[in-house]
Amino acid sequence: MRNTLRRQRLVLGVTFLLPAVLLYGILVAFPAIKAFYVAFTSWSGVTPKMTFVGLANFRQLLQDEVFWQALSHNVFFLIVLPLLILPMAVALAAMLRGNIKGGNIFRMAFFLPNVMSVVIVSVLWLLIYSSRRGLLNGLLRAVGLGVLAKPWLGSGSTALPALVLTYAWHNVGYYVLLLRAGIEGIPEMLYDAAKIDGAGLWEQFRYITLPLLWQVVRICVVDLVISVMGTSLFGLVNVMTKGGPMHDTEIMTTYIYRLAFRYSMWGYAVSAGLLLTIIIFVISLASFRLMAREVVEF
Amino acid sequence: MNVKLDQLKQSHVIVKDRLTNLLRYVILSVWAAATIGPLIWLLLSSVKTNKDLFSNPWGFPKSFTLENYVRAWEEAKLGQYFFNSVIVALAATFGTLAISAMAAYAFSRPRFRIPGKRVLFYAFIFGMMIPAFLILVPLFFLLEDLGLLDSRLGLILVYIAWNTPWTVFVLTGFFASLPSELADAALIDGCSEFGVFWRVMLPLAQPGLLTMGILAFLSSWKEYLFALVLIVKEPLRTLPVAISVLSDVAQYGADWVVLYAGLVIIMIPSLLAYLLFQGRIISGLTVGALKG
Numbered sequence: 001m002r003n004t005l006r007r008q009r010l011v012l013g014v015t016f017l018l019p020a021v022l023l024y025g026i027l028v029a030f031p032a033i034k035a036f037y038v039a040f041t042s043w044s045g046v047t048p049k050m051t052f053v054g055l056a057n058f059r060q061l062l063q064d065e066v067f068w069q070a071l072s073h074n075v076f077f078l079i080v081l082p083l084l085i086l087p088m089a090v091a092l093a094a095m096l097r098g099n100i101k102g103g104n105i106f107r108m109a110f111f112l113p114n115v116m117s118v119v120i121v122s123v124l125w126l127l128i129y130s131s132r133r134g135l136l137n138g139l140l141r142a143v144g145l146g147v148l149a150k151p152w153l154g155s156g157s158t159a160l161p162a163l164v165l166t167y168a169w170h171n172v173g174y175y176v177l178l179l180r181a182g183i184e185g186i187p188e189m190l191y192d193a194a195k196i197d198g199a200g201l202w203e204q205f206r207y208i209t210l211p212l213l214w215q216v217v218r219i220c221v222v223d224l225v226i227s228v229m230g231t232s233l234f235g236l237v238n239v240m241t242k243g244g245p246m247h248d249t250e251i252m253t254t255y256i257y258r259l260a261f262r263y264s265m266w267g268y269a270v271s272a273g274l275l276l277t278i279i280i281f282v283i284s285l286a287s288f289r290l291m292a293r294e295v296v297e298f
Numbered sequence: 299m300n301v302k303l304d305q306l307k308q309s310h311v312i313v314k315d316r317l318t319n320l321l322r323y324v325i326l327s328v329w330a331a332a333t334i335g336p337l338i339w340l341l342l343s344s345v346k347t348n349k350d351l352f353s354n355p356w357g358f359p360k361s362f363t364l365e366n367y368v369r370a371w372e373e374a375k376l377g378q379y380f381f382n383s384v385i386v387a388l389a390a391t392f393g394t395l396a397i398s399a400m401a402a403y404a405f406s407r408p409r410f411r412i413p414g415k416r417v418l419f420y421a422f423i424f425g426m427m428i429p430a431f432l433i434l435v436p437l438f439f440l441l442e443d444l445g446l447l448d449s450r451l452g453l454i455l456v457y458i459a460w461n462t463p464w465t466v467f468v469l470t471g472f473f474a475s476l477p478s479e480l481a482d483a484a485l486i487d488g489c490s491e492f493g494v495f496w497r498v499m500l501p502l503a504q505p506g507l508l509t510m511g512i513l514a515f516l517s518s519w520k521e522y523l524f525a526l527v528l529i530v531k532e533p534l535r536t537l538p539v540a541i542s543v544l545s546d547v548a549q550y551g552a553d554w555v556v557l558y559a560g561l562v563i564i565m566i567p568s569l570l571a572y573l574l575f576q577g578r579i580i581s582g583l584t585v586g587a588l589k590g
Contacts, residue, residue: 005491012491013410020401020462021418024425027459031436032428038436092329095322109330111580112337115572117520119538120565123545123557127343128336133554135339138356169332174583181584200311201318223587231430235522239542253431260435261527273432280429 039274043267057271067272070243070250076160077167077228077251078283082221085168085175090217092172093179094205107180111173118170118235125166126240129153153241156248163249167236171227175220182216183209218291225287229253229280252276344558351555366559376560378533379540386450386525386536387518390457394514395507398462402469403495407478419470426463430523438527448530456528457518465510468585472506473499509582512575519567537564 039057041050061067096106113121128135129152137149152162190208199207227233234253237243243250243258256276260269343351344366346359354360371377404410405419437456438447446452480502481494489497500507522538529535535543541564548557572579 005485008491009410010412012495013404013412013415016400016404016410016495017412017415017418019397020466021422023397023455023459024422024462027437027440027456028428028433029425031433031440032425034436034440035432092326095326100323100326106326106330108576109333111572112333112569115568116565117522117538117568119520119522119542120561120568123541123561124336124340126545127340127554127558127561133351135336135356142356169336173333177580177584178587198308198311200314201322202314219587229429231523234431235538239545256431256434257523257527260438266435266439270435273429273434277429277432281427 035270035274038267039271041267043270057268058275060268061272061275066247066250066255067252069247070252070255073160073249073251074228077164077233078225080164081167081228082224084164085172085224086217086220088168089172089175089179089220090210090213093176093183094209096176096180097183097209110176113170114173114177116170118232119239121166121170122236122239125162125169126153129162129240154245156245159241159245159249163237163240166240167233170236171224171232175224178220178223179213179216182213186212214291214293218288221291222284222288226280226284229276229283252279340558340561344555344562346555346558348553348555351558366555367563370556370560370563374544374556374560376537376540376544376563379535379537380563382450382534383519383537386454386457387515389450389454390461390518391511391515393454393458394461394465395511397458398465398469398510399500399503399507400495401462402466403473403499405466406470406473407481409478422463423467426467430460434523434527441528447528448534450529450534453525453528453536456524457521460524461514461517465514468510468582469503469506472503476502509578512571512578513582516568516571516579 038050040052040054042053042056043050092110096103100106116124127133131137131149131151131154134152136152137146140146140149150158153159186208190212191204194204194208229252231253233251234257237249237251237254238257241249243254252272253276256269256272259265259272339356342359343356345362345364346354347361347363350360404412405415441447441452441456444452446455476499480498484494484498485491520538521536522542525536525539526542529539541560544557544560548554
């Protein structure tokens with residue numbers, strides 16, 4: 001009896017694990033390993049021929065003007081987005097604390113932009129930023145500030161901030177959500193004690209909410225940093241500006257996409273992809289470390 | 299003397315608090331307006347005619363027409379792309395749940411002693427960190443070699459593979475929390491190990507399965523990169539790709555209102571899902587992000 005049960009369990013265990021492991025192994029793990037290999041070869045993609053060329057692809061990347069342009073734009077997003085989104089999200093999450101009239105309406109409104117996909121938000125804001133028919137210029141003109149109306153996505157200097165605003169609009173709600181969960185974990189008792197000591201709302205925020213929320217803020221920063229290098233920002237930029245005008249809003253992900261599927265430079269695109277992966281690991285680790293603070297026990 | 303000072307301090311705090319509270323409401327309301335405003339503008343614009351839109355981009359519609367919606371569904375073929383998205387998302391969701399539940403069950407119960415199970419689990423979880431842009435090109439060629447390129451089946455399989463690690467991770471935790479006494483009792487009653495899974499554990503896991511199912515559906519529904527790259531034939535396109543193409547086309551042509559209507563159409567399923575499953579979606583996302 002014992003042996004058949006053991007055998008039954010082995011068979012079941014393996015059979016249950018097999019589909020997931022196989023599917024993932026073939027469609028994700030295998031291409032990933034292949035990418036590591038191909039990045040060091042001269043592969044044209046047309047023929048299966050691959051010759052080992054060492055770091056030649058990476059040398060070419062480092063001399064590529066567009067690559068550096070794209071990377072600089074990524075850096076721009078990496079710096080501006082957290083600075084814009086996180087203080088807003090922390091403030092909003094803190095403001096939602098406790099019972100406020102209409103709290104549920106506010107909470108639903110905040111998460112609404114995040115419920116819609118990147119593409120929907122991107123096309124919506126494409127329409128908002130439209131120079132003749134857009135909401136933004138329309139509003140400006142209506143309040144007499146028509147002189148400020150611009151083709152927002154038409155020039156590099158305005159396009160990048162415009163993209164930042166759209167991305168923030170789309171994603172603040174998500175971080176508010178995470179931070180609210182963090183705030184719920186803070187015992188009400190601490191706030192009560194502070195109130196007795198005469199602390200007003202602002203003091204409560206500064207001395208209780210903020211320090212105890214720091215670990216969650218840290219997670220949000222890393223999440224944001226990773227998403228700047230990922231598919232979410234790719235969707236936004238690709239739909240709204242396609243990296244243009246003239247690479248003014250190009251980022252690494254849109255550049256890789258274009259290298260592969262517009263210029264058919266397959267091997268080169270794979271090397272860029274590998275470089276991107278390394279960059280992602282480095283900056284997410286760095287930002288996590290940089291934000292380390294003493295953990296406050298309560 | 300001290301009492302008077304305290305009273306003064308307290309009233310000072312109360313006034314400050316009232317101001318802070320007022321400021322709080324103002325800021326929250328401004329943000330809520332900034333969030334809902336564009337959506338209302340979208341809705342209003344989608345029932346205008348092209349002429350109306352051009353002359354009056356952000357006022358109320360001069361005339362009301364639902365023709366744009368009909369045209370978006372038929373002429374712009376959004377109905378067809380909607381169908382594609384439904385098929386892909388549903389199939390991907392069921393596939394993900396099926397193989398993830400099985401794998402999670404095997405991972406979570408210590409009675410399934412398989413050599414290297416632990417290493418496999420960690421490798422799986424580690425794999426979650428693989429960026430899509432790393433595997434993009436090799437995956438493209440792999441699907442081509444397998445004859446799965448430019449097919450809904452190929453996209454479905456990719457979505458399943460992509461969603462699985464995350465789903466397995468969460469479900470493993472879920473299954474691990476189920477008591478083994480029930481399993482033992484069922485075994486004594488003559489149930490097979492598979493029967494235990496099918497008749498006892500799986501039903502108990504329903505809440506977790508439902509939450510992960512909703513998340514998997516939503517993520518497949520809105521996915522853009524793989525849908526863009528792995529499907530080329532126009533009739534097989536999914537909604538996100540279709541709407542971005544429609545947006546490109548509108549920029550060259552002049553038929554904007556159709557685009558507005560199309561946007562509203564594509565928004566509806568996401569909004570509906572959110573309204574219906576708000577609680578689960580939010581708890582699923584928070585638990586995931588904060589634990590992982």
